[in-house]
Amino acid sequence: MDLAGVLQILDSTIRLSTPLLFACLAGLFSERAGVFDIGLEGKMLAGAFLAASVSFATGSVWWGLLAGIVASLLFAAVHGLAAITFRGNQLISGVALNFLASGLTVVLGASWFGLGGQTPALAGGMRFSAIDLPFALAHTPENQPALKALSLLPGLYSQVLSGHSILVYVAVLCVPLTWWVLYRTRFGLRLRAVGENPAAVDTAGVSVVGLRFAAVAITGVLCGLAGAYLSMGLSAGFLREMTAGRGYIALAALIFAKWRPWSALLACVLFGLLDAIAIRYQSIDLGWMVIPVQFTQALPYILTVIILAGFVGKAIPPRSGGEPYVKER
Amino acid sequence: MMDKMPRWADVFLVPLICLIIAFVFSGLLIWGIGQSPLQALQVMIKGAIYNPESMERTTNAWGYTLYYATNFMFTGLAVSIAFQASLFNIGGEGQATLGGLGVALSCLLIPWPHWSLALCGSIIGAMAFGAAWAFLPAWLQARRGSHIVITTMMFNFIAYALMNYVLVNMLRPVGSMDPASARFDKALNLPKLGEILGAVGIPFSTKNPANISLFIALACAVAVWALLWHTRLGYQIRAFGKSEKAAVYAGISPFKITMLALMLSGALSGMMAVNSVHGQAHRLVLNAVEGAGFIGIAVALMGRNHPFGIVLASLLFGFLYQGGSQLALGTEIPREVITVLQGLVILFTGALPYMVQRPLAWAFSRGAR
Numbered sequence: 001m002d003l004a005g006v007l008q009i010l011d012s013t014i015r016l017s018t019p020l021l022f023a024c025l026a027g028l029f030s031e032r033a034g035v036f037d038i039g040l041e042g043k044m045l046a047g048a049f050l051a052a053s054v055s056f057a058t059g060s061v062w063w064g065l066l067a068g069i070v071a072s073l074l075f076a077a078v079h080g081l082a083a084i085t086f087r088g089n090q091l092i093s094g095v096a097l098n099f100l101a102s103g104l105t106v107v108l109g110a111s112w113f114g115l116g117g118q119t120p121a122l123a124g125g126m127r128f129s130a131i132d133l134p135f136a137l138a139h140t141p142e143n144q145p146a147l148k149a150l151s152l153l154p155g156l157y158s159q160v161l162s163g164h165s166i167l168v169y170v171a172v173l174c175v176p177l178t179w180w181v182l183y184r185t186r187f188g189l190r191l192r193a194v195g196e197n198p199a200a201v202d203t204a205g206v207s208v209v210g211l212r213f214a215a216v217a218i219t220g221v222l223c224g225l226a227g228a229y230l231s232m233g234l235s236a237g238f239l240r241e242m243t244a245g246r247g248y249i250a251l252a253a254l255i256f257a258k259w260r261p262w263s264a265l266l267a268c269v270l271f272g273l274l275d276a277i278a279i280r281y282q283s284i285d286l287g288w289m290v291i292p293v294q295f296t297q298a299l300p301y302i303l304t305v306i307i308l309a310g311f312v313g314k315a316i317p318p319r320s321g322g323e324p325y326v327k328e329r
Numbered sequence: 330m331m332d333k334m335p336r337w338a339d340v341f342l343v344p345l346i347c348l349i350i351a352f353v354f355s356g357l358l359i360w361g362i363g364q365s366p367l368q369a370l371q372v373m374i375k376g377a378i379y380n381p382e383s384m385e386r387t388t389n390a391w392g393y394t395l396y397y398a399t400n401f402m403f404t405g406l407a408v409s410i411a412f413q414a415s416l417f418n419i420g421g422e423g424q425a426t427l428g429g430l431g432v433a434l435s436c437l438l439i440p441w442p443h444w445s446l447a448l449c450g451s452i453i454g455a456m457a458f459g460a461a462w463a464f465l466p467a468w469l470q471a472r473r474g475s476h477i478v479i480t481t482m483m484f485n486f487i488a489y490a491l492m493n494y495v496l497v498n499m500l501r502p503v504g505s506m507d508p509a510s511a512r513f514d515k516a517l518n519l520p521k522l523g524e525i526l527g528a529v530g531i532p533f534s535t536k537n538p539a540n541i542s543l544f545i546a547l548a549c550a551v552a553v554w555a556l557l558w559h560t561r562l563g564y565q566i567r568a569f570g571k572s573e574k575a576a577v578y579a580g581i582s583p584f585k586i587t588m589l590a591l592m593l594s595g596a597l598s599g600m601m602a603v604n605s606v607h608g609q610a611h612r613l614v615l616n617a618v619e620g621a622g623f624i625g626i627a628v629a630l631m632g633r634n635h636p637f638g639i640v641l642a643s644l645l646f647g648f649l650y651q652g653g654s655q656l657a658l659g660t661e662i663p664r665e666v667i668t669v670l671q672g673l674v675i676l677f678t679g680a681l682p683y684m685v686q687r688p689l690a691w692a693f694s695r696g697a698r
Contacts, residue, residue: 088681090680093679305475309469
């Protein structure tokens with residue numbers, strides 16, 4: 001494999017990691033506050049769908065982005081209602097919302113656009129455009145030979161780091177932001193406390209319900225961003241079931257990262273890299289053995305199970321995760 | 330407040346109200362996309378329960394409904410037996426996938442002299458492979474405390490990748506492009522429901538995939554009922570589900586119960602393949618489960634974790650699934666409306682039960698006064 005090939009893989013790694021990173025940070029806020037969310041997949045799907053639909057209708061990617069966030073927030077609100085207000089089973093609520101998103105996007109999409117559940121292809125201002133970092137070569141067709149000829153460091157800069165849509169850079173910035181919010185603000189301290197010991201937070205006179213709803217809302221916004229990037233950045237339009245299990249991989253990454261923001265970045269990049277490799281190579285011939293593509297595809301899940309098993313550093317979830325808080329038993 | 334509500338209301342009225350709410354929402358959705366909910370219901374009934382054109386078509390519609398219901402009975406029972414132990418097994422999809430592999434290996438590798446023996450082989454293969462796929466998540470839950478929901482979810486994806494590999498690289502016949510196994514010997518085909526009923530003088534269409542597995546599923550429902558409420562193990566599973574601490578105090582081993590409940594659950598999920606792989610497809614295809622593992626969750630919740638309720642809920646979902654597939658033929662309504670309905674049923678029965686129970690309990694306490 002030559003340098004250009006490596007750079008291309010890294011380039012698509014960044015693209016493929018972005019939705020994972022948004023969704024993973026989304027899950028981090030929710031689960032750190034004690035609300036399990038296996039409905040990341042559904043929120044992303046709903047966000048991707050409404051984002052692409054509204055972007056197509058208005059011709060503006062920004063209205064699309066807003067709509068994607070709203071769709072995801074609505075799903076988050078139902079999850080909050082079920083998990084926090086009505087003290088229902090958070091896991092079942094997540095499963096239900098995934099089904100709802102999967103069905104609703106196709107039913108509404110088919111009736112709005114008549115294309116069997118997908119939106120028309122988005123072009124021009126309906127998609128996020130690439131941003132070229134200063135001094136980087138733009139990713140235009142005429143620049144391709146020049147891009148391929150770059151040596152390692154300029155290549156890394158122009159080919160891998162530059163030329164992504166705004167949301168990619170926003171996702172990366174969300175990592176230090178999440179870290180700062182969680183570990184350096186009063187809100188973050190309370191949020192983490194409410195996931196570990198809600199009774200103590202309640203005793204201190206802070207609203208458990210309010211904090212958990214705030215966390216679930218942040219989850220909604222971030223999942224909306226993930227979905228919007230999927231349908232308006234990574235692809236040019238919505239396709240049915242386009243999340244393709246990314247919500248679950250993000251959940252796996254969250255466990256892999258042991259519910260910490262910087263580790264989440266690493267986990268998402270690792271899983272994004274595996275995805276990029278699986279897309280580019282059918283199977284990898286190491287000479288003494290052949291790794292089938294199916295193994296590369298299953299690797300994120302296998303790694304997560306190993307981490308969960310606690311043989312390589314135990315992943316301990318927030319202590320009150322999944323339990324509705326009942327005041328005054 | 331809760332105990333003011335009579336038992337029949339809790340068992341029948343609550344699921345019924347949840348179902349009605351889910352139907353109303355789905356109806357509004359159909360109406361919202363400019364279609365007629367009533368017409369949708371008509372098409373579904375015609376395709377799944379009663380076709381006024383002929384008796385033959387009516388029984389054929391029932392055949393499809395019962396075929397799907399059979400799948401859901403297996404996966405629903407699987408989810409419920411784990412639920413009884415307070416374990417949420419969402420790995421039915423993966424366990425049923427592996428069950429399919431067990432069935433296919435048994436049918437392809439062993440030259441069975443008769444279908445009845447092949448059926449026994451399929452049942453053993455399906456149960457063994459399904460239970461084996463649940464073994465690791467169960468062990469990790471029991472010994473390492475790894476959350477069963479996450480591990481079984483991961484195992485669903487691993488199962489899919491494994492099946493993809495096995496079908497493409499091992500079971501695919503030479504020269505075939507399809508990721509599917511060779512067809513089983515025709516002599517091994519299971520008797521269809523129509524043939525069985527025809528033999529006792531009841532006319533029933535044979536053009537549908539309903540087969541003898543229906544009776545196996547019903548027998549499983551009875552067996553699960555007997556196991557849970559009339560054996561020591563069943564008592565232990567339920568006691569463990571109600572309170573782990575109390576169960577430990579009573580000398581029940583959490584490790585043993587977790588392992589047994591989850592592996593029984595996996596075995597039941599795997600059994601689905603007897604119906605779908607041996608009974609219908611006669612070969613192993615990539616996505617043989619088609620979401621039935623997940624529908625099992627809805628079925629178990631709707632059936633209130635009781636085998637009798639699960640059989641009824643399976644029939645309901647069999648009707649929805651078969652009726653939904655007819656929507657695409659008769660109307661402009663996409664069949665994914667059924668996915669929405671399914672999501673709503675899970676949401677209201679599983680995640681928002683108190684929303685229905687509380688006002689009901691209040692109403693009953695008012696009525697009692």
